[in-house]
Amino acid sequence: MSKKREQLLNVAEQLFYDYGFHGVGLKQIIQEANVATMTLYNHFSSKDKLVEESIRHREERYWAYMGKVDQHTDIPFVTLAEQHGHFLKDVSPQGCMFLRAIEVYAETNPEIAQIARDHKAKLLRFFEELGESIGIKEHKDFSYQFLLILEGATSMTQITDSEQATAHAITMTKRLLETYH
Amino acid sequence: MSKKREQLLNVAEQLFYDYGFHGVGLKQIIQEANVATMTLYNHFSSKDKLVEESIRHREERYWAYMGKVDQHTDIPFVTLAEQHGHFLKDVSPQGCMFLRAIEVYAETNPEIAQIARDHKAKLLRFFEELGESIGIKEHKDFSYQFLLILEGATSMTQITDSEQATAHAITMTKRLLETYH
DNA sequence: GTTTAGATAGAACGTTCATTCTATTTTAAA
DNA sequence: TTTAAAATAGAATGAACGTTCTATCTAAAC
Numbered sequence: 001m002s003k004k005r006e007q008l009l010n011v012a013e014q015l016f017y018d019y020g021f022h023g024v025g026l027k028q029i030i031q032e033a034n035v036a037t038m039t040l041y042n043h044f045s046s047k048d049k050l051v052e053e054s055i056r057h058r059e060e061r062y063w064a065y066m067g068k069v070d071q072h073t074d075i076p077f078v079t080l081a082e083q084h085g086h087f088l089k090d091v092s093p094q095g096c097m098f099l100r101a102i103e104v105y106a107e108t109n110p111e112i113a114q115i116a117r118d119h120k121a122k123l124l125r126f127f128e129e130l131g132e133s134i135g136i137k138e139h140k141d142f143s144y145q146f147l148l149i150l151e152g153a154t155s156m157t158q159i160t161d162s163e164q165a166t167a168h169a170i171t172m173t174k175r176l177l178e179t180y181h
Numbered sequence: 182m183s184k185k186r187e188q189l190l191n192v193a194e195q196l197f198y199d200y201g202f203h204g205v206g207l208k209q210i211i212q213e214a215n216v217a218t219m220t221l222y223n224h225f226s227s228k229d230k231l232v233e234e235s236i237r238h239r240e241e242r243y244w245a246y247m248g249k250v251d252q253h254t255d256i257p258f259v260t261l262a263e264q265h266g267h268f269l270k271d272v273s274p275q276g277c278m279f280l281r282a283i284e285v286y287a288e289t290n291p292e293i294a295q296i297a298r299d300h301k302a303k304l305l306r307f308f309e310e311l312g313e314s315i316g317i318k319e320h321k322d323f324s325y326q327f328l329l330i331l332e333g334a335t336s337m338t339q340i341t342d343s344e345q346a347t348a349h350a351i352t353m354t355k356r357l358l359e360t361y362h
Numbered sequence: 363g364t365t366t367a368g369a370t371a372g373a374a375c376g377t378t379c380a381t382t383c384t385a386t387t388t389t390a391a392a
Numbered sequence: 393t394t395t396a397a398a399a400t401a402g403a404a405t406g407a408a409c410g411t412t413c414t415a416t417c418t419a420a421a422c
Contacts, residue, residue, distance in 0.1 A: 004399080020285040022203035025379060036400045037381085047380065095284045102339050103276045104201045120340045144337070145349050151340075152333030156325070158283050159301045159332075168326050175360065185369080206409060217370045218411085228410065363422100370417065378409070387400065392393095 005043045007033045013054040017097050021051055021104055051101070052112055058097050059119050062087060066123075071130055077146060080127075081173045084150045085166030088157045096154050123147065131180075142180040149173055186224045188214045194235040198278050202232055202285055232282070233293055239278055240300050243268060247304075252311055258327060261308075262354045265331045266347030269338045277335050304328065312361075323361040330354055 011033040015024045044050040065087045098116040105112040131139035153169035192214040196205045225231040246268040279297040286293040312320035334350035
């Protein structure tokens, strides 16, 4: 993978997250990435394509936190809640970039919105399969409610702080496990 | 209150919600509200002021759902979860406008971000006082987790649908009440 | 009937936007 | 060392942006 391309994706992901997809111009991205205009257009055919790739880029970062959890522990879901909390603290203290993409592009660029939706669907399926594999009763309901807790923690991070949000999410996850185990 | 002003606020709130604050131009708002450019500027001194008032406008609509709940019931929190669900279905099926305002304006217009934050703080305080008044143990923890459930339901509405999200939120609220009652 | 305030349409302003073009320079492989 | 590809700075384009201006018109209030 090209070095310039990587720089562009890192800068774009950060700026899009901080100021919103429509709140950042390509000029700013180009400047902060130390890249020429045509370098951007050689790697990405349009701003919307750059948005697309930025979302995929963040998806990989999220799975770097969640995908490596040891699934053979007794309590992988508590660890997953903790990892989600680390992601909130390190990367995503101001809400969820995927949900924002759905909001902003649902009506204007369905392709982008779908990428974000697919990510959430994949996450839910991941929880369902993991829940089933460790013998959780009604693993579909359990997974839905577990994801609801994580999404709630993401939002609460915007209102209070990630530590508090994560601590409560972990408490709630433990109670959820008691209910469905 | 002026009729034109009300038209502007209704249209602006809807368009800002559907396409994002930066995704809508004043031209579109003016056209859909059937109003002249200068009429908008006579009522609101800038686009940012219109954004501000649109957020306050939506705040009133939210309290119209949540503020009228009979607080002398045994189970006002279940009713509040239901009302939140109605708000999601009727008004807010695509995420939370207040959180989006915080995200987009945190760095560029702190005044707008603060209005949205104040709304969430007020909501949390409302739950805390209500929880204390009906004798809930550790009413602060309870209220935080209740709000986390509602925020989670708002996000899950974007991923699945409001009916499913609300049903799970009510189930979780009932369990939360068992824990803290 | 006259006055006063508000609303109208639409042009104009200066800025920013995404995108394209050009011409030069750097980089890396052959 | 030659060659081809990639990256550069920066100007040019046309559209959209928020905002202001102008000049006409409507509608009550006196």
